[in-house]
Amino acid sequence: MQHKRSYILTLLIIIGFLFSPFLLKAQIAEFRDSVIQIQGITMTADSLRAVPGVSIMVKGQGRGTISNRSGVFSIVVFKGDTLSFTAIGFKHKNFKIPPDIKGNTFSMIQLMVEDTTYLPVTVIKPYPSREEFERSFVNLAPDDAYEVARKNTNNAHLRALARYLPADGREGVNNYLNQQARNLYYAGQPPPQNIMNPFAWAQFIQAWKRGDFKRKDTDNF
Incomplete structure (x- = not known):
């Protein structure tokens, strides 16, 4: 009986080793299919002007990106994630990536509605x-x-x-x-020395009288 159990256990281990590459490939394929790159632009809803500096965060994950001066942004997320769009002077917007979307790239235009704060x-x-x-x-x-x-x-x-x-x-x-x-x-050539220059001495004496060479207070340094 003990010998039969050992034989079955060994057989299961061998089968697991044989099918592990196929399982690993299936997991990798599933992971690749769940990742999607979002490329979009943020614009005003009334005049379709680009909105720069919009913060695009993946809700619940603490990561994101910011739209450039032309309103263009790009971010890699998983299907089913929710993107949060926030900008000063505009209302907060959320966009959920459809979990059943086809392919690994998606383009979007997010319209931002201006918000007036009184x-x-x-x-x-x-x-x-x-x-x-x-x-x-x-x-x-x-x-x-x-x-x-x-x-x-x-x-x-x-x-x-x-x-x-x-x-x-x-x-x-x-x-x-x-x-x-x-x-x-x-x-x-070497510059001239002003040791015998009367004008330089006159300027030195005037600076001395004004107190230009006094020691300044250095308590604040």
Whole structure:
């Protein structure tokens, strides 16, 4: 009896090994048939304009893609999956891939309906109450044009701005071009030394008086 059971078990194992390639091929064929590539375009429903930047996610799987500037997208999914289309300013859309669709490619046009969002009215007030506004308006003493021009051209104010404000784009370009011009002017020879130049000494003394060489506060660095 024990010998008969061992014989049957061995026979089943042999049959399994013989038919395993066919089973594997059938599973691969079934897997290939269930995969489908979706190629489509997202457009507005009223004017058929391309909608770029639409997020296309496979529902429940956490993966997806985004339509390009022309609204075109491409994604590989399984038959029966649901695609979720979301974009700012448009209503949310879902599209379920038919499970019995034929072939492994599918083209679609997803129409997006514009969604208008109404925000609550917000009133911005510079003062907490009307009484505070009236008191500030009565006590307001605006500067005239001469006083405004005087404050804008104050030497101390201009020096402070020149010292602490970074150079803008035009100043940076000018400094770079001036440096390149100096390098090209003395190309092939050493540049002159300004140790005996009285104008350079005058500029150095003026910079020293202005405090350009003082040590700046580095607590914020």
